[in-house]
Amino acid sequence: MSAATATSARRGRRRRLDASLIVGIALVGVIIIGAILVASVGRNFFSAGNIRDILTGMSVLGFVAIGQTLVILCASLDLSVPYVVSLSSLIAADMMAGDPANIPVAVLAVLVVAALIGLANGLIVTKLKVNGFIATLGTGLIIKGYLDTNYKGTSGEVPWEFQLIGATGIGPVPVSTLIMLAVALAGAFFLARTRTGNHMFAVGGDEQVARLSGIRTARPVIVAHMLCSITAAFAGLLLASRLGVGSPTVGTQGGYDLLSIAAVVLGGTLLMGGRGSIWGTIGGVAIFAVVDNVMSVMQVNPFLKDVVRGIVIVAAVAVYTSRSLDRRRPRFGSGAAEPERPGDQDAAPPAVAHEKEASA
Template structure:
């Protein structure tokens, strides 16, 4: 009888473990949800556009969609790095504008000065990121305040120094903004390469692991020997560098630098894309792959709204609703008690209704 009971309990526990393993095996992560949502949005938007007599997947619309993806994608990839460190960067929009002007004025229409303009723009972007990182890590200034203050300083400089578009980008560099391989812009390919480099950084290097550790728990990371200040500074420098590349892309498309680029809302849009992609604003969890999915979702929505001629104010309302719904879904998945019950049962509790006698 005792042997029978032990056998039954063992089989029950094994069955529970097997069930828990099966459930975990089919558990969808945030990144998978993002891309499932992207497929659903593509299907719904495609049907709505078709009902109106259009074609969302026409080459012109696809090119526009990918063009929007590349610009926001550069900024959002960099923003992902700082958000993973439980930080934030509200200066990216101003850095984009500043780098577009520095790149264009340094090139001055001379093809031989293209690389000089690129290096100058990226060096200034890295300097802004370094200042942000040091303010947050060394002086313990709140990230929101530090990056907002830095952005306002850059804005004041732009408004004082530049009264309008300035500089000239040579035709050789303008190909970065206009050249396509089929319907795919070269800028989109470059953005995906930058995203791939960020993915490798986060998943295959010690610096990437430290960023996750800092975002997960700053005190634990420090006690574990992680140089938390260095990880924060690196994340902010890389974030500003990504914004600098976006500024060069703007200059390539316009053929000149433009200070008014900071009014495009790239700072808030990049944060929205990061959150939509499943990265937690509290840091420590997320992925660049999910961020790219979030960027594409926003680009699809913008393209569909433009084709359907949706009122711009209503368009912002719909985008806001989608972002809030996504964050609410992620938050519910974090506190869902069902997963806790499964883990507790797998550790040896006898399931209700089993024969333990």
């Protein structure tokens, strides 16, 4: 088993590099086109202010998309993130109540609540066997009901010290983006170096095979959902620090559920799970940020922005899928893997399956 995971991990790493590379090329292409377009209206794309705008635009969606990557790697989805974002911003702002002394408690409370929501998501997906799409749609609606009932508008007050996180920067790089990149680094390390991280690829790739290889298939999925909710809570904290208040609609207005999924897929992660990378996702988020920024600079009609966004999403993913099509083949169609499967299943599964059911 260890040999198998080792080779698959090695192969996975090579592929991941390729996927990230394609996203990187796409990003460079978008930046070049964007720079030309921006230059055509007489502005400088690479000015410090503009770069700061782009990086600022990346940070919130980046947080959400990092968590979403983990969930999608496990072949699940998280549609509850926008409501977790809103809820986090409200809890943070309410608990801080303008007093800097409350910041640690408030942040801790937000993270605990988010982790509990993620735990609920993960348990519903793994133990109740509800499809991730439906489970998180359901928990999202439950949180939405809570928010609509208890909050009529913005609430709470964020102290100035906490607002600094969203406002300051080192040179042209905002602190919030640095934190986001640090989280991305931690996420990439988690996926590459920890056991649970490796198991996420296995479970997402094929739950049956993972189970037969002796992996507890539930745990990585639950962990992924918890981490996803926690990164969504980071996004909520960041938004609270930027707005100075908590808002019940800030998450849904950003459309973070669908946009984060789009960014993850744009970054080369398979929607069916099992393959992808955090850095690809960051690349996807950067592409969105650049496209948005170019449209803002060129003062495109806000409704047309959505049209462009939709076309960019589909076109980018289409380019990506058509390129990686050959690379995907061997995994499913190679002659070596196919004949082994039936015999393997006849012999092994009954005992293992029973054992698994007992333990799960």
